[in-house]
Amino acid sequence: MKQANNNEVDLLLRSLARARDESALESGSSSGDGNRATSDHLDADELNSYAEGVVPPPARARYTEHLADCDVCRGIVVGLTSAAGAAIRSEAMEQKGGAGFWQTLALLFSPAVLRYAVPALVLTAVIGISLLAVWQRREQHELLARNEPADSATPTAQLKQSESPTSLQPSEAPATMPKRAESPAAIDSVKEENYLRDNKSPVAPGAGTRTGEIASSAPAAKDAGQAGESAGLSELRPSYAPEPKAAATSSGATTLNEADKATQVPKEQPAKLEDQERRRDMYKSTPSDERGPNRAAPRSTAAPQSNTGLDSLSAARVETYGQGKKDKAGEKANVETRNVSGRRFAREGNAWVDTAYDSSRTPIKIARGSEQFRALVADEPELRAIAEQLNGVIIVVWKNRAYRIQ
Amino acid sequence: MSQRTEQIENLFAEGASRLLARAADNHSLTGGMLIPRISVAVGKYVLRDDPHAAPEVVKEFIDKLQADDLCLIVACEQGNQKAWSDLVERFSATVRSAARSASSNEEGAEDLAQSIWAELHGLRVRDDGRPAGKLAYYSGRGSLAGWLRAVVAQLAVDQHRKQSRLVQTEEDADFDRIIQHGQEENAWSGHGDAVNPELEISKKLAGAQMRKALATSIKQLSAEDRLLVKLYYFDGLRLREAGAVLGVHEATASRRLTRVHAELRRQVEITLANQGWTKPETERAFSEVALHLEADIEPLLATEGVLMKEENEIAG
Numbered sequence: 001m002k003q004a005n006n007n008e009v010d011l012l013l014r015s016l017a018r019a020r021d022e023s024a025l026e027s028g029s030s031s032g033d034g035n036r037a038t039s040d041h042l043d044a045d046e047l048n049s050y051a052e053g054v055v056p057p058p059a060r061a062r063y064t065e066h067l068a069d070c071d072v073c074r075g076i077v078v079g080l081t082s083a084a085g086a087a088i089r090s091e092a093m094e095q096k097g098g099a100g101f102w103q104t105l106a107l108l109f110s111p112a113v114l115r116y117a118v119p120a121l122v123l124t125a126v127i128g129i130s131l132l133a134v135w136q137r138r139e140q141h142e143l144l145a146r147n148e149p150a151d152s153a154t155p156t157a158q159l160k161q162s163e164s165p166t167s168l169q170p171s172e173a174p175a176t177m178p179k180r181a182e183s184p185a186a187i188d189s190v191k192e193e194n195y196l197r198d199n200k201s202p203v204a205p206g207a208g209t210r211t212g213e214i215a216s217s218a219p220a221a222k223d224a225g226q227a228g229e230s231a232g233l234s235e236l237r238p239s240y241a242p243e244p245k246a247a248a249t250s251s252g253a254t255t256l257n258e259a260d261k262a263t264q265v266p267k268e269q270p271a272k273l274e275d276q277e278r279r280r281d282m283y284k285s286t287p288s289d290e291r292g293p294n295r296a297a298p299r300s301t302a303a304p305q306s307n308t309g310l311d312s313l314s315a316a317r318v319e320t321y322g323q324g325k326k327d328k329a330g331e332k333a334n335v336e337t338r339n340v341s342g343r344r345f346a347r348e349g350n351a352w353v354d355t356a357y358d359s360s361r362t363p364i365k366i367a368r369g370s371e372q373f374r375a376l377v378a379d380e381p382e383l384r385a386i387a388e389q390l391n392g393v394i395i396v397v398w399k400n401r402a403y404r405i406q
Numbered sequence: 407m408s409q410r411t412e413q414i415e416n417l418f419a420e421g422a423s424r425l426l427a428r429a430a431d432n433h434s435l436t437g438g439m440l441i442p443r444i445s446v447a448v449g450k451y452v453l454r455d456d457p458h459a460a461p462e463v464v465k466e467f468i469d470k471l472q473a474d475d476l477c478l479i480v481a482c483e484q485g486n487q488k489a490w491s492d493l494v495e496r497f498s499a500t501v502r503s504a505a506r507s508a509s510s511n512e513e514g515a516e517d518l519a520q521s522i523w524a525e526l527h528g529l530r531v532r533d534d535g536r537p538a539g540k541l542a543y544y545s546g547r548g549s550l551a552g553w554l555r556a557v558v559a560q561l562a563v564d565q566h567r568k569q570s571r572l573v574q575t576e577e578d579a580d581f582d583r584i585i586q587h588g589q590e591e592n593a594w595s596g597h598g599d600a601v602n603p604e605l606e607i608s609k610k611l612a613g614a615q616m617r618k619a620l621a622t623s624i625k626q627l628s629a630e631d632r633l634l635v636k637l638y639y640f641d642g643l644r645l646r647e648a649g650a651v652l653g654v655h656e657a658t659a660s661r662r663l664t665r666v667h668a669e670l671r672r673q674v675e676i677t678l679a680n681q682g683w684t685k686p687e688t689e690r691a692f693s694e695v696a697l698h699l700e701a702d703i704e705p706l707l708a709t710e711g712v713l714m715k716e717e718n719e720i721a722g
Contacts (some may be wrong), residue, residue, distance in 0.1 A: 005667070005668070005671050005692070006664060006667040006668065006671075008671070008692045008695070009620075009667040009668075009671045009674075009694065010671050011618065011695075012617065012620050012674075012692075013639045013670070014636065015617070016617055016620055016621060016639070017615070017640045019639065041560075043542075043543055043560075044540070044543065044556035044557040044559075044560055045450075045543055045544055045545045045547065045548065045553055045556070046450075046557070047559075047560075048547075048548040048549070048552040048553045048556040049451070049545075049547045049548040050549060051548075051552060051651070052548045052549060052552055052558075053653045054470070054547050054548055055451060055547070056451050056452055056453030056455070056463075056467065057452070058456055059450075059452075059455050061449045061629065062455065064629040064630055064633055066630040067629075068631055068632035068633040068636055069629075069632075071636075071640075071641075072563055074633070074636060074637070074641065075561070076556060076559040076560065077639060077651055078637070078647070078651055079507065079508075079559055080552055080555055080559070081647070081650050081651045082647065082650075083504070083507075083552070083555055084552055085650055086551075118602070120569055143508065178641070217656060222429055305508075331564045343408040347602060356540065396641040
């Protein structure tokens with residue numbers, strides 16, 4: 001009902017406006033401000049201020065009163081308002097265009113984008129790190145594979161690389177350097193050293209053989225005998241020391257018997273190294289003045305004579321090595337052994353191990369106090385004595401059988 | 407000098423200093439050059455309606471003045487040629503655009519634009535020897551571009567008046583003439599094939615009385631509502647445009663118009679009641695007049711609908 005009433009008023013108002021327009025056209029008047037004097041109209045400043053909405057409220061009410069009755073001023077205000085709106089829109093467009101970069105940036109970091117971008121970035125980072133780790137691991141494997149042969153080389157090669165006299169720095173033996181340079185043998189040894197270093201020959205015996213060949217081909221060694229050759233060889237390679245264990249076994253300072261030696265010496269230790277060690281010890285024990293300064297020294301002595309500085313260094317190194325060897329021997333000497341019932345037992349940790357025991361054999365486990373133990377000691381009184389005298393775990397070989405009593 | 411006057415003058419001086427400081431280019435103006443302009447603006451917009459306005463209100467008004475535009479105009483008025491060149495360079499496009507909007511043809515627009523610069527500079531000379539142009543009337547309250555558009559529009563109206571030698575009529579006379587015209591039309595046109603001529607004449611007379619009552623009721627509306635009715639019905643603006651003039655949202659204008667409809671109906675009913683109409687007669691007259699007008703306005707509404715549809719398609 002109310003809406004219908006409003007529609008009726010709306011239609012009446014439209015009719016009134018149309019009739020007024022027609023009347024104005026007939027009378028030739030386009031405005032309805034009557035005989036209002038020009039001075040009564042709003043000036044340009046007021047019209048513009050009104051259109052821009054910057055007129056204070058009291059003044060605005062006054063201007064509104066005028067505009068409601070003055071078609072001319074109202075027409076101008078309408079035009080100015082639409083122009084101001086267009087200007088504002090154009091300014092907004094300019095601002096929009098000017099802020100394009102920042103808007104793009106804001107869109108780039110908007111939650112909608114970050115929702116997908118962050119997981120993607122994290123996934124990419126994880127994949128990248130994984131690939132890097134795999135690559136590095138592969139590199140390490142390659143390096144290990146490359147270094148493995150050198151690492152698995154005999155101590156001869158290792159020592160050759162690390163402790164060779166030719167690897168000494170000039171500052172360490174300045175006085176010896178000219179002599180070294182004059183000595184063809186020394187030159188050869190340097191060549192050999194470089195060769196070995198460059199090629200990192202994994203086969204130590206081969207390297208040793210080659211060293212021997214080179215050494216034997218040296219002019220200074222041509223007149224030398226076989227003994228001198230071997231001595232010279234040991235002089236050239238004073239650090240070609242066998243493993244301390246081997247030294248310990250060769251020194252005979254321990255109480256281990258031959259069977260023990262066989263078990264203690266590392267299997268990979270070449271027997272040749274023991275010979276070299278022995279020869280070097282012989283050389284060490286031989287005084288240099290025994291040969292005399294003018295005697296035709298064997299090849300083995302010629303090199304030390306010509307390499308006095310190196311000799312001293314080598315001697316020092318040998319001495320150091322000898323000290324290490326003694327230490328190793330001391331360790332061996334400290335190994336506790338006991339003889340019980342004609343059997344020799346060595347202390348290995350918490351166990352007494354029969355020196356005749358071969359680790360490849362599997363012992364029969366017998367617990368002390370068990371029925372099996374009682375039966376065994378009843379049959380073999382010597383085993384009872386062993387079990388009583390040795391505490392802890394005992395591994396004993398008895399009648400071709402290994403028993404582990406614990 | 408009263409304390410109030412001294413206080414106001416201090417406000418003007420301080421405001422002028424702040425205005426110069428705010429301006430990107432103050433054109434070497436001093437505070438003393440701006441104080442008269444500020445004084446006029448404050449008197450026109452603030453003190454005229456509220457002579458005892460608080461200092462804060464005056465201060466706020468001054469601080470909202472367009473510093474750059476006002477300095478430019480004052481500098482032009484002071485005879486600063488660089489400022490004048492700057493004004494022409496920056497606003498010649500605005501003036502040309504406004505002239506094109508106000509003129510019916512390109513030639514008239516060009517003439518109007520040229521005459522604007524002469525009006526701004528001033529063809530006459532004041533007592534102090536400076537040109538008496540329209541530049542003196544810019545207060546800095548609104549934008550300079552808007553003020554220039556208003557100046558162009560006013561100049562166009564003046565030129566139009568001079569050219570057509572308009573005889574302006576009172577708006578009230580317009581309504582009276584409309585009513586008179588309607589009465590004559592209704593009385594003599596013999597509209598429709600009325601079965602009962604007396605009844606038909608009485609209906610038309612009732613319609614004329616209703617229109618007159620409506621015109622009277624419009625006059626009794628508040629200025630804001632009256633302006634809204636004029637803008638919407640007489641100037642043909644859309645609600646959004648009418649709302650923009652009034653400084654309100656389209657929805658607000660719509661609600662206000664609905665309220666105006668109810669108020670107008672109530673006022674018309676009161677007016678007709680004062681003329682001896684009963685309530686049923688008034689309601690029946692509304693219905694019949696509306697029915698009659700609907701038939702007349704239908705083609706117009708249809709045309710408006712087509713136009714609105716086209717506008718929406720273009721906008722969408």
